Amino acid sequence: MKMVRRVAFNLFAWSVVGLVAFPLIWMVITSVKPQFELFRIPPTFLPETVTFEHYWTLIYDTPFLKYMRNSLLIAFGTTLVVIVVATLGAHSLVRFRYPGRERLAQLVLFTYLLPSVVLVLPLYLLMVWVGIANSLFSLVVAYTTFALPYALWLLRSFMQGIPDDLEAAALVDGATRMEAFIDVILPQALPGIISTSLFTFILAWNEYLFALVLVNTDEARPLTTGVMNMLISSFNIEWSLLMAASVMMSLPLVIIFAFLSSYLTRGFGAGGVKG
Amino acid sequence: MSDIVFSGVRKAFGSAIALHGLDLTIRSGEFVSLLGPSGCGKTTTLRMLAGLEFPTQGTISIGSRVVNDVPPGKRDIAMVFQSYALYPHMSVAENIAYPLKKRGMPRAERETRVKAAAETLQLGALLQRKPRQLSGGQQQRVALGRALVRDPVAFLLDEPLSNLDAKLRAHMRAELIELHRSLGKTFVYVTHDQLEAMTMSDRIAVMNEGVLQQFATPKEVYEAPANTFVATFIGSPSMNMFEGALADGVFSHPALRVPVTPEASGHGSRLLLGVRPEDMTLGAGPLNGTIRVVEPSGHETIVLLDFAGTTVTVRAPPDMPLGIGSVLACDVKSSRLHLFDAVSGLRIAARFGAALPPA
Numbered sequence: 001m002k003m004v005r006r007v008a009f010n011l012f013a014w015s016v017v018g019l020v021a022f023p024l025i026w027m028v029i030t031s032v033k034p035q036f037e038l039f040r041i042p043p044t045f046l047p048e049t050v051t052f053e054h055y056w057t058l059i060y061d062t063p064f065l066k067y068m069r070n071s072l073l074i075a076f077g078t079t080l081v082v083i084v085v086a087t088l089g090a091h092s093l094v095r096f097r098y099p100g101r102e103r104l105a106q107l108v109l110f111t112y113l114l115p116s117v118v119l120v121l122p123l124y125l126l127m128v129w130v131g132i133a134n135s136l137f138s139l140v141v142a143y144t145t146f147a148l149p150y151a152l153w154l155l156r157s158f159m160q161g162i163p164d165d166l167e168a169a170a171l172v173d174g175a176t177r178m179e180a181f182i183d184v185i186l187p188q189a190l191p192g193i194i195s196t197s198l199f200t201f202i203l204a205w206n207e208y209l210f211a212l213v214l215v216n217t218d219e220a221r222p223l224t225t226g227v228m229n230m231l232i233s234s235f236n237i238e239w240s241l242l243m244a245a246s247v248m249m250s251l252p253l254v255i256i257f258a259f260l261s262s263y264l265t266r267g268f269g270a271g272g273v274k275g
Numbered sequence: 276m277s278d279i280v281f282s283g284v285r286k287a288f289g290s291a292i293a294l295h296g297l298d299l300t301i302r303s304g305e306f307v308s309l310l311g312p313s314g315c316g317k318t319t320t321l322r323m324l325a326g327l328e329f330p331t332q333g334t335i336s337i338g339s340r341v342v343n344d345v346p347p348g349k350r351d352i353a354m355v356f357q358s359y360a361l362y363p364h365m366s367v368a369e370n371i372a373y374p375l376k377k378r379g380m381p382r383a384e385r386e387t388r389v390k391a392a393a394e395t396l397q398l399g400a401l402l403q404r405k406p407r408q409l410s411g412g413q414q415q416r417v418a419l420g421r422a423l424v425r426d427p428v429a430f431l432l433d434e435p436l437s438n439l440d441a442k443l444r445a446h447m448r449a450e451l452i453e454l455h456r457s458l459g460k461t462f463v464y465v466t467h468d469q470l471e472a473m474t475m476s477d478r479i480a481v482m483n484e485g486v487l488q489q490f491a492t493p494k495e496v497y498e499a500p501a502n503t504f505v506a507t508f509i510g511s512p513s514m515n516m517f518e519g520a521l522a523d524g525v526f527s528h529p530a531l532r533v534p535v536t537p538e539a540s541g542h543g544s545r546l547l548l549g550v551r552p553e554d555m556t557l558g559a560g561p562l563n564g565t566i567r568v569v570e571p572s573g574h575e576t577i578v579l580l581d582f583a584g585t586t587v588t589v590r591a592p593p594d595m596p597l598g599i600g601s602v603l604a605c606d607v608k609s610s611r612l613h614l615f616d617a618v619s620g621l622r623i624a625a626r627f628g629a630a631l632p633p634a
Contacts, residue, residue: 165360168327174348174377187364
């Protein structure tokens with residue numbers, strides 16, 4: 001009886017997983033099928049011949065690698081800026097007493113009251129006016145504006161869990177405020193910082209609308225708009241190349257998750273402080 | 276030479292006043308307790324001395340140096356927190372070494388000092404552990420170790436024993452007394468537990484609602500409380516108060532009369548006569564109380580008596596027959612009575628005669 005239930009449960013769980021993962025599996029399979037096999041009726045599930053030609057085409061004959069580089073720079077740049085500003089900002093919102101502190105924290109969330117479509121044009125004009133339009137930097141700035149409020153709140157709640165006494169003890173022990181922050185607060189907030197970085201990175205990696213409006217040169221185009229621009233036109237969609245590009249776009253996220261998910265769970269487990 | 280002096284120190288948090296003008300001198304090498312109920316300003320006082328809060332007014336000096344603007348790390352004081360505040364990601368050895376590291380002490384010397392401190396506190400076997408792998412008592416020792424490794428001018432302790440169980444607390448109390456004696460350093464100890472303050476201190480600063488009530492030796496605080504707050508806060512069960520008036524050299528309350536000679540004039544007409552539970556004798560005497568409640572605790576029995584509407588607590592021997600509702604004859608030790616002004620609450624020095632039966 002117990003055995004039957006376990007088998008049934010496993011069957012159910014795996015069928016859900018299969019259902020959710022099917023588009024991904026289909027994407028990978030499609031990317032290694034030769035072009036002529038794609039539109040065959042009835043369709044084949046496993047490819048009759050496996051080919052990596054689409055990958056080679058993307059890498060050697062298109063600006064794919066350039067887009068990849070742009071995406072990596074933008075995503076890492078945004079994550080770096082957001083984390084530095086948000087950790088210091090959250091620390092200030094938690095530890096320092098100044099008038100309007102709570103109001104300020106709430107005000108930060110006003111960014112999310114307006115749909116991004118409304119914000120993107122003024123932002124574009126602003127970028128032109130400042131003179132950074134059409135650059136990687138402009139995207140880093142734009143993504144920071146909408147990732148920062150959320151990161152600030154996420155880190156703030158993490159930091160509220162760190163006892164005040166820890167920082168006080170470090171100060172009495174002879175640390176400066178900055179040293180106390182680095183030696184004591186940062187290690188305690190690390191799980192929070194990692195999950196916030198993850199969130200910010202994914203956001204910057206997947207963003208489409210701002211990239212579409214703010215940037216129109218291959219020099220600064222990230223993968224999302226770059227691949228779209230390159231492979232999808234009104235008359236034709238390069239399915240094979242699109243699937244190969246999609247697989248390669250997903251890889252960095254898969255790798256990051258594979259590394260950090262174990263760190264995340266370990267970090268959360270170690271977070272307890274007695275007292 | 277390194278006295279700690281508070282002069283006119285006021286602290287306000289917005290409109291809430293935590294401390295109203297504190298003047299206090301702690302002599303070098305002294306063990307001083309700041310004692311009072313929660314919210315009395317004792318922790319604020321300690322945190323200001325540590326440099327974690329800033330006085331709104333007044334000055335704080337350590338030795339001859341005014342430290343109002345000196346950051347905590349440069350005041351040459353060490354602090355033990357109620358929560359211990361051990362750095363969770365560092366080992367015991369790293370925790371103890373942290374203040375030395377921040378002072379730029381070379382590694383070799385650091386290690387020697389950490390070892391010596393660990394030896395003193397019997398932490399030698401635990402140096403590589405993380406704080407969460409230690410018991411409460413061990414964490415407490417690490418916190419102490421982090422304080423004494425630096426050899427500071429003064430140790431500030433903020434309710435360091437309140438998270439320990441009763442048995443360990445008694446043990447650590449004895450260890451702290453021992454430590455104070457062997458180090459000869461100034462200890463400033465914040466507590467709301469009068470037993471800790473009475474047993475450990477050279478002097479006690481009793482505080483209430485941001486005002487220093489009395490600063491004196493434990494014996495003096497117990498035997499000559501400066502006002503009704505100190506009188507009822509120190510001692511358990513607390514001091515009994517009879518409210519009455521003085522006429523023709525006799526204090527009268529509906530249930531007792533006592534001849535009183537005040538040593539100074541200028542007090543009001545409504546007075547309070549204070550008697551500690553341990554200063555009442557039972558079985559014979561001119562006073563009669565009705566037994567209301569009997570609380571046996573093994574080595575003694577606490578009895579609540581009704582004296583013409585005033586409830587009075589007394590200590591009775593465990594074998595004394597006590598029937599609820601029956602009348603018990605008592606007397607007071609006239610050498611151990613206290614007199615206070617009922618309005619201002621201040622102590623009135625006086626000599627007392629033997630108690631008389633009520634008129």
